[in-house]
Structure formats: structure tokens, C-alpha cells
Amino acid sequence: xxxxxxxxxxxxxxxxxxxxxxxxxxxxxxxxxxxxxxxxxxxxxxxxxxxxxxxxxxxxxxxxxxxxxxxxxxxxxxxxxxxxxxxxxxxxxxxxxxxxxxxxxxxxxxxxxxxxxxxxxxxxxxxxxxxxxxxxxxxxxxxxxxxxxxxxxxxxxxxxxxxxxxxx
Numbered sequence: 001x002x003x004x005x006x007x008x009x010x011x012x013x014x015x016x017x018x019x020x021x022x023x024x025x026x027x028x029x030x031x032x033x034x035x036x037x038x039x040x041x042x043x044x045x046x047x048x049x050x051x052x053x054x055x056x057x058x059x060x061x062x063x064x065x066x067x068x069x070x071x072x073x074x075x076x077x078x079x080x081x082x083x084x085x086x087x088x089x090x091x092x093x094x095x096x097x098x099x100x101x102x103x104x105x106x107x108x109x110x111x112x113x114x115x116x117x118x119x120x121x122x123x124x125x126x127x128x129x130x131x132x133x134x135x136x137x138x139x140x141x142x143x144x145x146x147x148x149x150x151x152x153x154x155x156x157x158x159x160x161x162x163x164x165x166x167x168x
Contacts, residue, residue: 090137090141090145091144091145091148093133094130094133094145094148094149094152095152097126097129097130097133098130098152098156100126101123101126101127101130101156102156102159103116104118104119104120104122104123104126105118105120105123105156105159105160105163106118106163107159118163118167120160120163120164120167123156123160123163124160126156127153127156127157127160130149130152130153130156131153133149134149134150134153137149
């Protein structure tokens, strides 16, 4: 057991401090850096804080120092461990593929200060991948996931047709 849990205040209650570093407040508004640092929960206020992790929970193994953490989110709000990062979802996958397609369609630049460029064959390949994903997951998606995929596919197809017809 850690020493922090065994320490007791004068009144006999365990003493601990929880710092709320969540980016968004419960009403959905974004909190400033000062608000995140200032929001702490003491021993009597623990009901609103997230429950502590069990001590027996496995901790993720750190990557070897020579290997960069590919695929691991960096910076704010992911400054904690890999377990604190957002869990992958179907929507994340679809949005990631659509962003790649938009880059290939010349809508988004590949980096800051770079000019966007068109790569229509790659864009078509990614759009076709999304269509395969739609076909293979039919009947297994929630209503929201299905609507998201349908809207993104429609938008990407229309942009592709517009660009390919103007290129000829």
C-alpha cells in the first residue's frame, strides 16, 4: 500500500488530494488552464471526482527509450499515461480516413506552411476503403455511426467527382 493512503489528518480521516485536469466542464464548456489547475477535491468532496483506479490494475509497460511512442497521443490533454488517452472508436477510424482523403483531395495541407496538393488516385482508394467499410459493417453499426459514415462518404464522393471532372 502506498504511504499516501495510510496518512491520516488530525480528525482521523484519510487525507488525499485529487486534481481535476479534465479539459471540459460538466456542462460541455472548455475550461481554462487556470481552472483545471485550481480545481481540487479534498477528502470530503470525493463524490464528484472519478473513482480511483484499483491498485491491482495492470499498468501499461513503457515503450523502450529507443522507440518513439508511435500512435500514442502527445501534449494536452494526453499528458498522462497511455491509459488516460481517448479510447479508439468506429467514429475515430472513419474521421481519420476521411481526413486522409481530404488531404489527398487537396483540401488540407500535410503540415504547417505546406501547400496542399491533389493525389486523386490515393483519394479514390481511401474513399473506396470507406465504401468497403460501410458494406462490411452494414447492420452492425449504431444509427449515429451509420449516419456519420454515410454523410462522410457522400461528401467525399461529391468532392472527388467535382475535382476529377475539372481536371479533365
